Amino acid sequence: MGHRASPQHSDPRDVPVETVFAALADPVRLAIVRQLAGSEDWSRACGSFDVPVGKAGLSHHFTVLREAGLVEQRDEGARRVNRLRRDEVERHFPGLWRLALATGD
């Protein structure tokens, strides 16, 4: 029977810019966001990212990204798949993706 509780999301319009900056200030979360940016929407499960933390830490980082309004998650069978909220975030924080995703060469 039971469903799994759907993850709780924030609307980017309700998120203060400090929260967005704090979310992206962590190297693990920035790596997640960058890998997500190079992937198709809903194509990546949480465990599929190349980051140096265990799954408990990973779960925490996705919570932070969700609450910052940067990532959306959806359950798909046993897996939880992700997408970057490209358009909503770009509308409310124009230029943020350009900054966050720049390689910094």
Add this chain to the structure above:
Amino acid sequence: MGHRASPQHSDPRDVPVETVFAALADPVRLAIVRQLAGSEDWSRACGSFDVPVGKAGLSHHFTVLREAGLVEQRDEGARRVNRLRRDEVERHFPGLWRLALATGD
């Protein structure tokens, strides 16, 4: 005799974007930056900002802002005056000021 040691600055081009995000993720530092943005260059001494921290904390926050390449400081007599590095930062992190200075209404 003795001079006072000039503050040490980072070139915005050498600063990773995580560091910039971390600097701006703190509400006190964001308030400083916003007040600085509304002031003429070199017109504001460190102690002139309306933020709810003592001077020890204030000194720390200015160090963080300097090392993030966001603020420049210069000694002027007994006072240390500040300016926002508007152009250099805008060149290397285009759109950052627009994000950081937006009122979020």
Add this chain to the structure above:
DNA sequence: TAGAGTGTTCGATGAATTGCGAACTGATTC
């Protein structure tokens, strides 16, 4: 030169963050 003003540094403290392993839930597969 004594005092006031401005800002830095030090040491301590408390809070928040990050990380891990273990136990747990739900979904899939055998």
Add this chain to the structure above:
DNA sequence: GAATCAGTTCGCAATTCATCGAACACTCTA
């Protein structure tokens, strides 16, 4: 149904961060 896979939650240790008061250094003024 049993084993497995994906992810969450809990409890804990380690680290970092923000903050304060006190002591210090430097500059200006009286």
